[in-house]
Amino acid sequence: MKQILHIAYRELNSFFDSLTAYVLIVIFLGFSGFFTWIYGADVFFLGQASLDTFFTVAYWSLFIFIPALTMRSIAGELKAGTLELLLTKPVSDWQLILGKFLSTFFLIGIALTPTLFYYFTLWAIGPVDHSAIVLGYLGLLLMSMVYISIGLLTSCLFSNPIVASLTALSIGIFFHIIFDVLAANFVGFTGSVFNSLSLSTHFESITRGVVDTKDLIYFFSISFFCLYSSKMILSNRNLQV
Amino acid sequence: MDIVVEHLTKRYGPQKAVDNVSFRVKAGEVLGFLGPNGAGKTTTMKAISCYINPDEGDVKVGGYSIKEHPEIIKKNIGYLPENNPLYQDMNIIDFLEFIAKIHGIPKYLIPERILDMVRICGLEGEKHKLISELSKGYQQRVGLAQALIHDPEILILDEPTTGLDPNQIVEIRELIKRIGKEKTVILSSHILAEVEATCDRILIINNGRIVVDGTAEDLRKQAAGNEILKLGIQGGDVNDIFENLLDLETVDSVDFIDIDKQLFEIQSLKEETSVKAIFDLCVQNNYYISELTPTEKKLEDIFRQLTLH
Incomplete structure (x- = not known):
């Protein structure tokens, strides 16, 4: 466990050293703040003390940002040769993968933390549905978890960061929207299969304020599958330089 | 460990x-x-x-x-x-x-x-x-x-x-x-x-x-092999010296390194040394030795020999 945290901490530091983290946080807060408070269907326009707009913006912007964060995580280490350095230290393949996963997850957490001010502000303005907001954040974290895992997997598969990030995006877009669209176009069994595959269905059901084990299982199983595959690829040292 | x-x-x-x-x-x-x-x-x-x-x-x-x-x-x-x-x-x-x-x-x-x-x-x-x-x-x-x-x-x-x-x-x-x-x-x-x-x-x-x-x-x-000497002999005709050297019992081959300076490369037979024979030869014919250097095989050569296949 300690090893995982050491790796995650180092990685997180390098996000901040390379300015990636600052750019991400600034853009993310800028976007979400703009759409939540100033423009379009903002809080004042809706006239409701709800952060639904924010969650929608975050839902999309995290989807786009995460592949850019994960694209170099394994491939970059492999190219620089530091993967060899790390894996010949007392670090197992699982610890490396989980460390990488956690570093991005923490970064998303750091980016989300300042948005708690939106919540407190809203709380001051009007009656807030607290559970819906808490679960909204939970939904965002669960969603990030899935996309980080997918990003890590593609980073194991492709050494070129651009290819890795685009592949992660295109796999992501299936979960993000395509399954949802397909579910709407099919009826019966096929429709329900697509419906349960769609990430937006599960995300919405959580943000609505209902935590169903089904949803949790969905998020955790996809993440586990991707992390496990990444670990297997790493263990076989079947990586392409 | x-x-x-x-x-x-x-x-x-x-x-x-x-x-x-x-x-x-x-x-x-x-x-x-x-x-x-x-x-x-x-x-x-x-x-x-x-x-x-x-x-x-x-x-x-x-x-x-x-x-x-x-x-x-x-x-x-x-x-x-x-x-x-x-x-x-x-x-x-x-x-x-x-x-x-x-x-x-x-x-x-x-x-x-x-x-x-x-x-x-x-x-x-x-x-x-x-x-x-x-x-x-x-x-x-x-x-x-x-x-x-x-x-x-x-x-x-x-x-x-x-x-x-x-x-x-x-x-x-x-x-x-x-x-x-x-x-x-x-x-x-x-x-x-x-x-x-x-x-x-x-x-x-x-x-x-x-x-x-x-x-x-x-x-x-392991790779030492035969003795190789770099030899310079003066005081006689190059060709005579060459012939005489070849006639020595312990010598396997003689090569010219530099004819003008009368320098030769002598390779002895396996596990033999020709130093004494050369000296005796010079005494008999009134030659004198201007140079005598044993050439040790360098590790580099051994390395090349072993790995160039």
Whole structure:
């Protein structure tokens, strides 16, 4: 466990050293703040003390940002040769993968933390549905978890960061929207299969304020599958330089 | 800790990088791993340091197999990979601290260990610089420092002196020698002089197989062959001298090196020496010797001989 945290901490530091983290946080807060408070269907326009707009913006912007964060995580280490350095230290393949996963997850957490001010502000303005907001954040974290895992997997598969990030995006877009669209176009069994595959269905059901084990299982199983595959690829040292 | 490599085989596609290699390194020994590029040195070292899984065979370090207990082995090995990969965006102290933490060195000991490493590896003046700002020689020292920080029993260095200037090479060699007194060291190189200067034992590997296993002395003996002399004789006609030399019983062949200066190259028969016969010849014919130099085969030549197939 300690090893995982050491790796995650180092990685997180390098996000901040390379300015990636600052750019991400600034853009993310800028976007979400703009759409939540100033423009379009903002809080004042809706006239409701709800952060639904924010969650929608975050839902999309995290989807786009995460592949850019994960694209170099394994491939970059492999190219620089530091993967060899790390894996010949007392670090197992699982610890490396989980460390990488956690570093991005923490970064998303750091980016989300300042948005708690939106919540407190809203709380001051009007009656807030607290559970819906808490679960909204939970939904965002669960969603990030899935996309980080997918990003890590593609980073194991492709050494070129651009290819890795685009592949992660295109796999992501299936979960993000395509399954949802397909579910709407099919009826019966096929429709329900697509419906349960769609990430937006599960995300919405959580943000609505209902935590169903089904949803949790969905998020955790996809993440586990991707992390496990990444670990297997790493263990076989079947990586392409 | 002993290192025992048993029938190690590793394929990359159809090509065998390492082919049934077995050897053993005793604790406290400094082993030089030698071979041309692509001979399988790096692959073998990667297998010992638990980075790659061999297709066949096994490596045992201190009795533990790399397949079953890599975590124990990794703790006891300090490894400097080829090309010395480092986190370029970190500074030296942070980097060493990270490595120390990964090795599970207790927190209160870490600052002390880092300072030790900085001192031993001569990094005092640079310690707050980013690794990317360092010259190659200093980066190599950081590489050594990270390999040594947990005070490992075994040190594996893959081409530790590439890219260094002659002064740095000498310094690193001294360092390795000093470390080698207490620890088991395996170092690879394709420079013979370096291995000869630092190692107790030499292992030459070519095309994935071990060609020679022994000390530099053994190696010389094995490839020594016939006596070769560079000889200069004056005081007579070149052609007469040449004929006379050829007539000597112990001489196998005579070549001209320089006709004007009357220099010859004499190769004696196997396990014979022609020095006395040449001297006698000169006395009989009133020649005089202007030069007589035994030509020792250089290790470089032996190396070429063994690996050029």
